[in-house]
Amino acid sequence: MLKNPVVLLDLVDRLANLMRSEFRRIGSEEGLQPVHIQALMFLEQANRFSNTPQALAEYLGLTKGTVSQSLLLLDRRGLIERYQDEFDKRVVRLRLSQLGEAFLSESTPAALWQTATRDISANRVRFSVSVLRSIVYELQNYNGGPPFGVCSTCIYCQRKSQRIHHCTWFGERLSGPETRKICREQVPKTGYLSVAE
Amino acid sequence: MLKNPVVLLDLVDRLANLMRSEFRRIGSEEGLQPVHIQALMFLEQANRFSNTPQALAEYLGLTKGTVSQSLLLLDRRGLIERYQDEFDKRVVRLRLSQLGEAFLSESTPAALWQTATRDISANRVRFSVSVLRSIVYELQNYNGGPPFGVCSTCIYCQRKSQRIHHCTWFGERLSGPETRKICREQVPKTGYLSVAE
DNA sequence: GGGGTATGGTATCGGTTCGATACTAAAAAA
DNA sequence: TTTTTTAGTATCGAACCGATACCATACCCC
Numbered sequence: 001m002l003k004n005p006v007v008l009l010d011l012v013d014r015l016a017n018l019m020r021s022e023f024r025r026i027g028s029e030e031g032l033q034p035v036h037i038q039a040l041m042f043l044e045q046a047n048r049f050s051n052t053p054q055a056l057a058e059y060l061g062l063t064k065g066t067v068s069q070s071l072l073l074l075d076r077r078g079l080i081e082r083y084q085d086e087f088d089k090r091v092v093r094l095r096l097s098q099l100g101e102a103f104l105s106e107s108t109p110a111a112l113w114q115t116a117t118r119d120i121s122a123n124r125v126r127f128s129v130s131v132l133r134s135i136v137y138e139l140q141n142y143n144g145g146p147p148f149g150v151c152s153t154c155i156y157c158q159r160k161s162q163r164i165h166h167c168t169w170f171g172e173r174l175s176g177p178e179t180r181k182i183c184r185e186q187v188p189k190t191g192y193l194s195v196a197e
Numbered sequence: 198m199l200k201n202p203v204v205l206l207d208l209v210d211r212l213a214n215l216m217r218s219e220f221r222r223i224g225s226e227e228g229l230q231p232v233h234i235q236a237l238m239f240l241e242q243a244n245r246f247s248n249t250p251q252a253l254a255e256y257l258g259l260t261k262g263t264v265s266q267s268l269l270l271l272d273r274r275g276l277i278e279r280y281q282d283e284f285d286k287r288v289v290r291l292r293l294s295q296l297g298e299a300f301l302s303e304s305t306p307a308a309l310w311q312t313a314t315r316d317i318s319a320n321r322v323r324f325s326v327s328v329l330r331s332i333v334y335e336l337q338n339y340n341g342g343p344p345f346g347v348c349s350t351c352i353y354c355q356r357k358s359q360r361i362h363h364c365t366w367f368g369e370r371l372s373g374p375e376t377r378k379i380c381r382e383q384v385p386k387t388g389y390l391s392v393a394e
Numbered sequence: 395g396g397g398g399t400a401t402g403g404t405a406t407c408g409g410t411t412c413g414a415t416a417c418t419a420a421a422a423a424a
Numbered sequence: 425t426t427t428t429t430t431a432g433t434a435t436c437g438a439a440c441c442g443a444t445a446c447c448a449t450a451c452c453c454c
Binding site for chain 4: 230232259260262263264266267270285286287288
């Protein structure tokens with residue numbers, strides 16, 4: 001038997017290449033590159049602690065200088081908005097503009113992926129997610145970068161009541177929808193790293 | 198619950214980005230780009246029906262012109278060898294040179310991945326492989342490109358005896374090791390697309 | 395056969411990405 | 425206050441990458 005972990009790496013690479021082609025196809029209509037699509041998708045999902053150029057750079061595995069250029073382009077096209085952080089004036093906050101949101105909802109970069117996965121049971125998807133998530137966690141352990149996981153599966157995320165959550169890392173209240181976004185400081189609960197087989 | 202297929206896409210993208218950074222790190226010592234590492238890894242695994250520039254282009258999701266340039270560079274560096282096909286003189290065959298093999302075995306681009314996955318059980322890896330494989334298969338169905346799977350899991354691969362296999366697509370004999378390589382014409386057996394849960 | 399078409403590969407061009415470096419401004423530390 | 429660290433930007437050059445054009449070989453059809 002071929003060493004399975006390498007096969008898995010191969011599949012991940014290939015899936016990424018296929019989606020990269022898809023993103024290129026989608027972006028070409030607007031003159032956007034695959035990396036721009038990825039950036040927009042990240043901003044769609046990043047929570048309010050993670051919507052900065054630095055976080056995006058770490059997420060994409062690129063240097064901040066490189067990402068800065070891409071953001072400049074997205075800003076010129078009116079797809080994102082940049083504004084200064086309220087407390088730390090060095091920090092730039094990013095969000096999708098109306099145009100950016102409209103672009104994403106019209107071009108739906110994940111549509112092909114949705115189609116390709118529609119016949120896979122929720123259980124199988126969930127299982128694979130847990131496996132890949134643990135690999136991401138390990139990889140970034142050796143890499144030094146932040147893990148970027150969903151807020152609600154984080155050890156710092158505590159449920160206070162039906163609708164109120166609390167992040168003990170940032171010490172701030174979170175709404176329900178917020179806990180479903182991606183956070184750069186996320187540390188996954190062990191239950192989400194090793195799901196029973 | 199956040200829509201899980203999209204989470205899966207996110208993880209795949211992120212894993213690919215992490216490995217891309219790793220490939221960049223590894224390649225920088227030799228002045229190679231991530232795409233060159235990917236090409237070398239592909240050539241290490243491609244079987245004798247799939248070791249052409251065209252196949253590599255489809256595998257990477259790039260145009261043949263683009264890939265031709267990368268191959269030129271790898272050839273100049275002495276990492277690969279190019280030779281004419283015996284029967285179809287338009288076709289160029291590719292293989293790793295001794296130097297190329299040495300480079301891969303020394304730099305071991307997959308080492309980090311191996312480390313990150315060492316604590317994941319073979320069963321969980323196998324399960325995830327089957328899920329991702331079916332997504333690749335679906336994606337390329339809509340994309341038109343070849344699927345690129347492992348020969349031994351192909352409907353055209355028939356076992357004749359202990360050591361002899363036969364490909365009913367190309368109509369040629371295959372050795373045991375050959376059936377563990379990657380083929381562009383692979384059509385997965387259904388058993389490898391939907392594994393029981 | 396022979397002419398048209400399809401296919402695999404290369405060459406060249408220009409636009410874009412990307413890392414490296416240097417720089418500014420703000421925050422944190424000493 | 426001075427020094428150091430951190431977030432972000434600007435600039436430059438190398439490389440990727442797609443588009444187009446082109447060549448050689450193979451295939452098809454009359």
